Amino acid sequence: MLKIKDLNLYYGVIHALKNINLEVNEGEIVTLIGSNGAGKTSTLRAISGLNQIKSGEISFEGKTISKLPSYKMPHLGISHVPEGRRIFANLTVMENLELGAYIRKDKANISKDYEKVFQKFPRLKERAKQMAGTLSGGEQQMLAMGRALMINPKILLLDEPSMGLAPLVVKNIFEIIKEINQAGTTVLLIEQNARMALSIADRAYVIETGNIVKEGNAKELLHSDDIKKAYLGE
Template sequence: MLSIKNLHIHYGAIHAIKGISITVNDGEMVSLIGANGAGKTTILHAVTGLKTATSGEIRYDQYNLRTVEPSRIISLGMAHVPEGRRVFQRMTVAENLDMGAITFKDKARVETNREKVYARFPRLKERARQIAGTLSGGEQQMLATGRALMTDPRVLLMDEPSMGLSPILVKEIFGIIRTLHAAGITILLVEQNARMALSIADRAYVLETGAISMQGKASDLLRDDRVRRAYLGA
């Protein structure tokens, strides 16, 4: 359903992404792991149109995402949870969720989606009137995820959901990702926390300085010596 072919991205003279290809099939959870600065976020931003690619192909169903306006991507059933729990700090939890579906005209659908999000994250419902900036890190990550779910997406792009969270919260967030996947949402998960990502994903790609160095079934990569040495500290 999502296929990236021979993608090249430059930041000025710097060749950040050097011809990578990634496929995500319907219903799959694919993880993209790699160190800081490998280019993981850049790839996600190219998919959602926040960063313009130099060359290559990004296909999503029948659409060529390189020519689709970033603001239209949501309406194609794709949602993006950006890196670093980017919630609207000075708005309430409820307002944050409303922002997620702001491009929707269908009020009734927004209402049902909000109920679904609240059912999935009861804590967000409890804190609906609280200012988002006062939530804990884990709750903010929940809110960012909930906001993306307001559009009832088929594909979820998640950028470093574990960033800056305590190990317990990381476990909780990954539990949520697992249930989202079980609910049938296709997920492309970008992570530095390779162990967690590989333990829940179906397949994975290892990104090293802008190129894919390894790929395969996540469970195989978890046992691979090179991956273990480089990313799992074993």
């Protein structure tokens, strides 16, 4: 479904991504784990067209998207929940969700999808008329995910959904990620909480200083001694 081949990305003279190869098959949860500054967010931003790549190829459903501008990605079914949530703080919860559906023409289904989002995130329904900037961190993360789902995506790119959240909220967010996947949306998950990410993913890639150093079945990597030492604090 999504394929990255020999991807190189620079920030000025800094070589941030070095010949990255990564694949996400339809229906999977794939996670990319690594420490801060390893290149996780850069990978997602390259897929979304937010960062221009130097060389290599990104393809989605067999079509090359490496040179496409970021605003075209939602039209293809690619939805990105950025690091730090990036909700519209001065708009209400409902207005944020409406903006998520801005490219859609199927008006009849949009209202059904609002209800689906509210079923997944009941707290958002309670706060539909509240300004998004007044929500708690966990509620803002739910809103960012709900807004991304309103595009009705084929693939959801999630960047650090657990960042800064209490453990109980994190557990809830990861349960919802599993539900979203089981309902038919493919997920590429970037996450510093390696244990949580590996516990729900099908496959995983490990990135260090811009290089993919390991890949494989997520459950096997969860029990790998190297991964335990480097990322699980064991």
